[in-house]
Amino acid sequence: MEIQPKDFADRDALLAHVRALSPSLSPEDVQVSDTVGGRQVGEKQLAKIDPIAYGHSRNYLGGKVSYLSPYIRHGILSLNEVRNLALKAVPQGEAIKPIEKFIQELAWRDFWQRVYQQNPDWIWHDVEDYKTGFAPDDYSDTLPDDIQTAQTDCAAINYFITTLQTTGYLHNHARMYLAAYIVHWRRVKWQAGARFFLAHLLDGDPASNNLSFQWVASTFSNKPYFFNLENLQKFAHPQAPCEEGDNQALAGSYDQLAARLFPYGVSS
Amino acid sequence: MSDLIWLHEEALRASHPLFSASSAPTQSVFIWDDAYMAAMGYGLKRRVFLYETLLELPVDIYAGDTIETLKALAETSQASRLLTATTPNPQLNDIMGALPLEVTRVAEDAFVEMPNPEGLRRFFKYWNKAKKFAFQPNGTR
Numbered sequence: 033m034e035i036q037p038k039d040f041a042d043r044d045a046l047l048a049h050v051r052a053l054s055p056s057l058s059p060e061d062v063q064v065s066d067t068v069g070g071r072q073v074g075e076k077q078l079a080k081i082d083p084i085a086y087g088h089s090r091n092y093l094g095g096k097v098s099y100l101s102p103y104i105r106h107g108i109l110s111l112n113e114v115r116n117l118a119l120k121a122v123p124q125g126e127a128i129k130p131i132e133k134f135i136q137e138l139a140w141r142d143f144w145q146r147v148y149q150q151n152p153d154w155i156w157h158d159v160e161d162y163k164t165g166f167a168p169d170d171y172s173d174t175l176p177d178d179i180q181t182a183q184t185d186c187a188a189i190n191y192f193i194t195t196l197q198t199t200g201y202l203h204n205h206a207r208m209y210l211a212a213y214i215v216h217w218r219r220v221k222w223q224a225g226a227r228f229f230l231a232h233l234l235d236g237d238p239a240s241n242n243l244s245f246q247w248v249a250s251t252f253s254n255k256p257y258f259f260n261l262e263n264l265q266k267f268a269h270p271q272a273p274c275e276e277g278d279n280q281a282l283a284g285s286y287d288q289l290a291a292r293l294f295p296y297g298v299s300s
Numbered sequence: 301m302s303d304l305i306w307l308h309e310e311a312l313r314a315s316h317p318l319f320s321a322s323s324a325p326t327q328s329v330f331i332w333d334d335a336y337m338a339a340m341g342y343g344l345k346r347r348v349f350l351y352e353t354l355l356e357l358p359v360d361i362y363a364g365d366t367i368e369t370l371k372a373l374a375e376t377s378q379a380s381r382l383l384t385a386t387t388p389n390p391q392l393n394d395i396m397g398a399l400p401l402e403v404t405r406v407a408e409d410a411f412v413e414m415p416n417p418e419g420l421r422r423f424f425k426y427w428n429k430a431k432k433f434a435f436q437p438n439g440t441r
């Protein structure tokens with residue numbers, strides 16, 4: 033048995049080797065992320081975290097989020113060491129309130145991993161019924177072409193799809209918007225959306241991804257998650273194109289959208 | 301007793317407790333298993349990220365079916381035990397279960413040093429317990 037090389041002249045050479053070792057990859061799968069793997073880059077990213085600014089800006093696409101997820105996902109950084117460093121952002125003995133949100137988000141990962149450990153079969157199966165007034169069979173099994181090619185009639189959604197496909201990363205809020213669009217606007221099964229995310233996210237994780245999708249869908253939460261254009265404009269501007277004319281399907285009050293998306297009423 | 305250390309995709313750092321758990325390691329390996337990665341849905345982006353990560357790690361990379369490769373490596377190195385990292389991933393756990401070797405699973409450093417509450421479902425039920433540990437270094441109370 034042959035030991036595989038670790039020395040490459042450049043990234044292209046490494047890429048060619050990865051491809052040679054990966055006959056199952058489709059020839060159309062050619063995109064590589066600018067995010068580089070490895071502990072060295074992970075540590076550099078870790079040194080940049082700002083857990084205090086995170087607390088008040090994390091919901092904005094331009095907010096001070098950590099970008100640590102692919103490193104945490106593969107154990108390159110442990111949740112423990114990230115938390116230990118975050119604790120140093122407040123002097124010892126002072127209230128931890130300013131960093132509470134950051135540590136709570138780390139805990140979300142721990143929580144999903146523990147749920148996964150207890151119930152591995154929840155990853156691909158509805159944990160609960162949909163609370164959307166629809167039955168599972170009312171949702172399509174496959175992702176429509178216009179979503180895969182970023183050609184939907186909503187410019188912001190197309191921006192999120194393209195970002196996902198080129199960078200392998202999406203901000204948490206963008207994941208929520210795109211997942212809700214797929215499941216509720218287009219009535220596609222959450223599993224199809226989850227598979228699409230897992231194929232592109234560098235941090236794609238069966239538990240964090242699929243259980244979050246079920247949370248959006250309402251098969252693992254008390255109600256479906258959806259949003260409106262006003263919310264998108266607040267959090268995703270200026271990164272995403274948020275003009276109403278380019279995103280008409282997302283416009284309206286929450287009541288109007290609920291009536292459109294869930295005409296049979298939301299159950300709990 | 302000599303140990304073969306199998307590093308899988310969820311434990312890719314040299315400071316993982318796995319590496320200090322053996323007093324007699326023979327070899328540390330990562331298996332590049334195309335069929336496993338396809339089953340996990342990994343595209344080119346992820347695979348490049350993983351290979352780049354492996355470049356810095358003290359492991360030999362082999363390509364092939366995970367079970368067959370680990371069996372062959374254990375035989376060549378005459379390892380009597382396989383050490384690997386604990387994971388919730390059923391595919392990896394199935395592989396561990398299918399190996400004709402003693403397998404010892406080494407846990408990741410805990411985020412919160414508390415047992416898994418029964419019947420986990422909603423985050424805040426977990427968080428009400430976990431927050432007592434989460435703000436302490438090493439998650440200990």
Ligand SMILES: Cc1cc2nc3c(=O)[nH]c(=O)nc-3n(C[C@H](O)[C@H](O)[C@H](O)COP(=O)(O)OP(=O)(O)OC[C@H]3O[C@@H](n4cnc5c(N)ncnc54)[C@H](O)[C@@H]3O)c2cc1C
Pocket residue numbers: 090096097098099100101102104105137138139140141142144202203204205207208211229233235236237238240241242244245248
């Ligand atoms: C539909 C959907 C799919 C998702 N899929 C994944 C996935 O496949 N992998 C993944 O790691 N996260 C996933 N998340 C959670 C979250 O969006 C990402 O962890 C986060 O956006 C990663 O960016 P960051 O590292 O800058 O996070 P930060 O906000 O800086 O958070 C720090 C770390 O905490 C953890 N974290 C934060 N929020 C969450 C959360 N809600 N759930 C779990 N862990 C969290 C991550 O490890 C993250 O790196 C998903 C969320 C949604 C709504």
